[in-house]
Amino acid sequence: MKDLKYLAAFSIPTVAIIGLILRGGWVWATPVFAFVCIPILELIFPVDNKNMGPVEVESKLKKTFFDWLLYLNLPVVYGVLIYSLWLTSNETLSANEFIGLIFSTGIVLGVNGINVGHELGHRQGTNERFIGKALLLPSYYMHFYIEHNHGHHLHAATIEDPATARYNQSVYSFWFTSTIRQYINAWKIQNKLLKNNNRSFLSFKNDMLWFTVLEICYVLLVLAVFGQKALLFALLAGVVGFILLETVNYIEHYGLLRLRTKSGRYERVKEVHSWNSNHVIGRIVLYELTRHSDHHYKSTKKYQILDCHDESPQMPFGYPTSMVLSMLPPLWFRIMNKRVPKEMIVS
Template identity: 25%
Template sequence: MTPSPKPLPLAGFALATLLPLPLLLLGAGLGGVWLWAAFLYMAVLTILLDQLVPLTSGAAEGAEFPAADILLVTVGVGALGVLPLATWAIAGPGPLGAWERVILFLAAGFWLGQVAHPAAHELIHRPRRELFRLGAAVYVALLFGQHASAHRLVHHRHVASDEDPNSARAGEGFYRFAPRAWAGSFVQGLRAESELRRRGSRLGLHPYFLYVTGSLAALVLALAIAGLPGLLVWLGLALHAQSQILLSDYVQHYGLTRARLPDGRLEPVGLRHSWNTAHWFTSAMMLNAPRHSDHHAHPLRPFPALRLPPEDEAPRLPWPLPVACALALAPRRWRRLIRPHLARWQAASPAQDTGA
């Protein structure tokens, strides 16, 4: 009899998410082995470690996680420090050689997209205002502030439908999806926030004013750090991270659609409307973001408690999420590999598109 998987302790999440930070800090100042350690951790080691343990369970329902928010704040503050530090080390007159600067760019970008983004995503779902603001600040620094509004007000409401710009259609390649998702989330998030203010549900400055001015301030900081090269590096790191955010959205909802009810409304969001992965270490590093079905079913559930639904209840990818995102960069190969997995859910639900 196979023993039941045990919950991953919070220390496991902390180790997986925070270990790259000192490697990046040392690499930015000293280069050499520290840079390679940070890069190989993000690009290779995490995938290898996934093979050691297939999955872990979620923590007990109703358990309290006072240290979980501390971890999220640590990652969020770390992201706000990594961006200017990496910009200085890559674009400034520091000691790093040309190839070391490239390695730092890749390693920092991977950490921002695969660790800082999941932490910011958790923070914008927290009810405490100061936590939400920190998560939004991370997205603003990544020049992607609209995500703090569009993800909560548009994506969670319209996921797996044509009304959600961040749900990829079956057969749609990533390079067609990405600009549609970026522009659509900006516009629809703006529209949703403006509607809340029109109805009097929200007061104060429009958040999009803060998103735009905050991003402009980040770019001014980049200029102050290292002039035009600093500006270009900050832009590059932001685009690197944004591409990973969009890849995650693309992979985690690819081809899955919700049915229309007789009254024209969409069916309720269910476990079948998101792809999941069971790989333990990348899930820990990404704060259980790959347990995406449970997050959509329970948006306020803390990340240590997210559950992995059985394979007959929710679609599951055979690859770790970072690997699936890498495969999606080759659209033809991605469509060929995902087709049999998507076909299972298309056959089980008449609402599913058949364009893959």
């Protein structure tokens, strides 16, 4: 029965569907649920920093239930998206309803789309990676697969990493620097991979080229099937989706810096180079993303067996609550700056 707790990860798309059906003020139910109700629940529920023993870990790895929970997000995310597009093109919506649905759908694209796409992007199976990339498509962030796996995990907690927020950098500044630099980095990484394998830019193995084509086709398909209003909706919902991702990126490594060794190289990534959170609700809704320190320590570990490390820097709140706090830079700096180890500050 304990394994069923991850079904709560579908609470956000469930609330979004309710908003789509009832409309009116209900279109804002998803942002309220995600950034008001969940943070309140995080404060109520106790922190759980227990780790599993070897026997339990082995048992959980044998259960395909945890994998199917991820796969199920593909029809759920696209179901919410397609219904939203149909609604915007066939129903007369007020400005309030239109904007509310953009945020609701965008949150689903970020939480159940990009977040799950991130988890599956680390898997070795071709089919799982395909699903992961498909979940990144509606947010126009397929390049994340390249940059995250070949860039971020190599450069995390260094000034070379666009997805590591610097000390005293606001989340609003980070949205621009991270988004732009990650996209540029993805192309650089792709070109390097092609060169190392003696392949041309027009090679079938040029994933970045395929990602660009697929995203353009997605936009054109929305325009052709649902019309201009739905296209505007799809564009803005996608932006909300990747802004949520970048907000998570912001809090995951804020102010942390790997030290250089005598050789001039950075020390290897350790448990101390990512912010960890053991707040139960955030852990469940985000498929254990909040145990980010262990994910970086060993990126191949599946979400259901991620551990908590005592040496990892601990966030005072869960990730959803921390995302809300990051929107208020003075409050964020006041709470978090004193928690950043002085020798690791990214200035």
